[in-house]
Amino acid sequence: MRIAIVTDAWSPQVNGVVRTLRAVSAELERRGHVVHVLSPEGRRTVPMPYYPEIRLALTGAGALGREIEALAPDAIYIATEGPLGWAARSFCRRANIPFTSGFHTRFADYLALRLPIPGLVPASWSILRDFHKASRCVLVPTRSIAQDLERRGFGNLKIWTRGVDHMLFQPGKRARLDYPRPIMLHAGRLAPEKNIEAFLKLDLPGTKLIVGDGPQRRELERRFPDAVFLGFRFDRELARFMASADVFVFPSLTDTFGLVMLEAMASGTPVAAFDVPSPVDVVKDGVTGALDKHLKLAILRALTLDRDNVHEAARGFTWEHTADIFEDSLRPVSGPITPQAEITTSLAPSRSS
Numbered sequence: 205m206r207i208a209i210v211t212d213a214w215s216p217q218v219n220g221v222v223r224t225l226r227a228v229s230a231e232l233e234r235r236g237h238v239v240h241v242l243s244p245e246g247r248r249t250v251p252m253p254y255y256p257e258i259r260l261a262l263t264g265a266g267a268l269g270r271e272i273e274a275l276a277p278d279a280i281y282i283a284t285e286g287p288l289g290w291a292a293r294s295f296c297r298r299a300n301i302p303f304t305s306g307f308h309t310r311f312a313d314y315l316a317l318r319l320p321i322p323g324l325v326p327a328s329w330s331i332l333r334d335f336h337k338a339s340r341c342v343l344v345p346t347r348s349i350a351q352d353l354e355r356r357g358f359g360n361l362k363i364w365t366r367g368v369d370h371m372l373f374q375p376g377k378r379a380r381l382d383y384p385r386p387i388m389l390h391a392g393r394l395a396p397e398k399n400i401e402a403f404l405k406l407d408l409p410g411t412k413l414i415v416g417d418g419p420q421r422r423e424l425e426r427r428f429p430d431a432v433f434l435g436f437r438f439d440r441e442l443a444r445f446m447a448s449a450d451v452f453v454f455p456s457l458t459d460t461f462g463l464v465m466l467e468a469m470a471s472g473t474p475v476a477a478f479d480v481p482s483p484v485d486v487v488k489d490g491v492t493g494a495l496d497k498h499l500k501l502a503i504l505r506a507l508t509l510d511r512d513n514v515h516e517a518a519r520g521f522t523w524e525h526t527a528d529i530f531e532d533s534l535r536p537v538s539g540p541i542t543p544q545a546e547i548t549t550s551l552a553p554s555r556s557s
Contacts, residue, residue: 212286367523
């Protein structure tokens with residue numbers, strides 16, 4: 205099968221969307237599928253407002269449609285609601301091509317943190333709902349997120365869980381770290397929507413270790429000098445920190461999944477999080493971590509859990525299962541995709557900027 209994946213999130217971005225799409229694409233290719241990713245790479249781009257490190261592609265429906273026609277895919281997946289996602293949606297609707305879409309990010313809630321404008325959040329949810337209304341199947345990462353979207357009027361939802369690389373993230377990577385214990389680790393993007401301050405302001409013994417980077421890093425380093433900020437770490441180095449921490453702290457209130465929680469659990473490290481959507485679906489309270497409305501209580505309880513039990517319970521999350529669900533969600537393109545000359549746009553693709 206030839207599969208076209210359209211996404212506004214791609215390298216060099218470091219986030220769960222990119223990592224999920226890369227892992228699933230690799231698994232699909234191992235199964236003999238041909239995967240084409242249509243991303244901002246190689247296109248003219250502009251910085252995203254409030255996220256300048258994220259580049260948005262200036263490509264419209266006509267130009268992107270011609271790329272899709274040339275690929276002649278058997279199925280199309282639209283991963284994001286950015287410019288490329290909207291362009292692909294527009295092309296598919298005008299050409300009467302079925303597609304599957306994914307809900308990866310709560311953009312409406314993120315906007316509310318940066319632009320507290322009356323009416324902005326309901327309007328944003330309305331736009332997101334309209335985007336996915338045309339999709340034959342909308343993939344969502346957890347049951348609690350699906351329930352929330354159903355309450356907001358979304359339909360055609362299918363739960364699409366996530367996986368973890370068990371060869372990379374494993375208890376055997378545990379090593380001695382030269383920091384006072386307990387070591388409380390957080391890894392991810394340092395941005396307001398991640399609610400990292402809720403963790404850093406807690407009065408706790410040991411070391412707060414922060415792996416990651418982002419627009420909030422300088423402010424957080426200034427305000428919380430006792431925490432250790434290491435910047436991004438990848439692959440084996442990240443796996444070593446995951447296995448060597450005593451607890452992984454996930455303070456986000458808005459994430460749709462949180463791959464880092466799986467990576468910590470696969471490493472034998474229990475997770476401490478708020479009892480909110482996504483952590484309640486990923487963490488088995490009292491087994492793989494602790495959930496509480498008070499994050500400090502969750503951290504202290506997570507430190508008492510058996511690491512062998514944490515690791516064993518995480519073994520059910522695999523990228524193979526994630527790819528199975530993805531394959532099952534795809535809707536075949538019936539017949540050849542005919543040229544859509546009537547679709548026009550002023551935003552043609554060009555070289556990267």
